[in-house]
Amino acid sequence: MTLQTDAKPRSASEFGADALIVCDNVVRIYQVEQIEVQALQGLDLLVDRGEMIAIVGASGSGKSTLLNVLSGLDVPTAGRARVGDWDLLRMSAADRLAYRRSVVGFIWQQTSRNLLPYLSAAENVALPMSFAGVRSRARTRRTAELLDAMGMGAKAARRPGELSGGEQQRVAIAVSLANRPQVLFADEPTGELDTATGADVFAALRTANESFGTTVVIVTHDADVSGQVQRTVAIRDGRTSSEVVRRTEIDMWGDSAVIAEEYAMLDRAGRLQLPAEYRAALGLRSRVRLDLESDHVGVWPDRAREPHRAREVEPK
Template sequence: MTTHDTIPRPLSHDGPAAPRTAGPAPVLLGSRLVLDYGDRSATTRALNGVDVVVRPAESLAVMGPSGCGKTTLLHVLGGILRPGAGTVEHAGRDLASLSDAARTRLRRSAFGFVFQEGRLLPELTALENVILPRLLGGARRREASRDAAAWLDRLGLAGLHDRRPGRLSGGQAQRVAIARALAGRPSVVFADEPTGALDQATGADVLDVLLGAAHEAGASLVMVTHDPAVAARCERTIGMRDGRVVAEHLRGGDAR
């Protein structure tokens, strides 16, 4: 695969691209997002007027060097952080206008998250880790357990439901995290360097599982990565630098 097939190409004008809304309505629409860290004496602008569209059932990679704002963007789109300016619209609502409780409910129902280290609770079994967000969201245990078991089996973890994270390999633990993210039937799954803590072979296997499972569930996937080979597996890639979107690339070679 050639380099220009894996690295986002520069945009043809200065500044971020305006959101494209032609076709199906976006699942998420971020407009002119700004977020600063620090205080008046020392402020870092993590997002500097970012526009981004997440389309239904697409896989979108967010690339860039360390400190460019890609994880911050993921957290703002996922309702974990509020932007200092700009909006994130989901189902016609601006996430920043929601109360903390409402955003928490949204993250449990409409969004799923897969982190680099999995973040499984060590005292719970694989099955219990998957069902916990559903129970906190008010689901019945029987229904949550049935859905969790089905996802664990689908992801190659049949027979491992009762194992705690300490008795799972790194790849198996990430599969549990993927099952947890998808069991609630989210519209968007956010993944932050989901293969970063794994060896190359295991990472490739987990990436296959993540992409396939999100596609099967009909969920959009927004994935932060520093690896061009990982980004190349997604349908679209945006490149970030200094808190801005500076490039966009469609798989197959078309740049925007």
């Protein structure tokens, strides 16, 4: 089987050695007739076990491609991608099936795509356990536990067509958790829902994370969702471009406030992308001057390029 390549243990210095999900310089190129489309252009991403994160980005930035790679549906062209001990570039077809069946769970935006319409909610949840050979009594017990946790215990006998969109998504989350996956990937899980129903589905994802210990990765355009997770990773042009990290601070009067800080991503070669608005505001172009201070690095425009300076240094 697949599991991490060579029998060597991961060295502590390896990029993301302790992370559950590691994308290291991942490239995915699609060939459409004679044209190459670079959907992922050297993407780096680390996700720790137990995290719940959101991935955001404009249309075409590579979010779906990344989810397809991480969920084992697609294979990167180059780079390194690992989830737990599974090397996503070297899996055989049989490994891929086992990986998709028991290591990862998936929630699609289209509610109808997550459930079989002719089975009840309980039968939908039990099905992946049947495929995995879980015995009948254990299956029944876990099905009830999951549907209760998702607030769907009372509607276990209903078919998807007899449930609202939000209820279907909550059953879908129960289905995805059936075989105790390490990670749950959700692609716009609240995209088809109104705000209140979306909040219920987000609460169910939080239950999956907090009560079942599942790491949750959500691709979303929904600012409400991305504002409620500890970390939001932004993707631009097939790379991670920035992260917003949120933490709760309690002041001396005991009042808590969520502090959100935005970070730019520094890749392993030390490269950093400055936001376009910063570059425009200071006229930063091809060359900048760096100053190392005791607690930060200053980035300054290239003075030699300013018109009056340029004249001073122009050769006669």
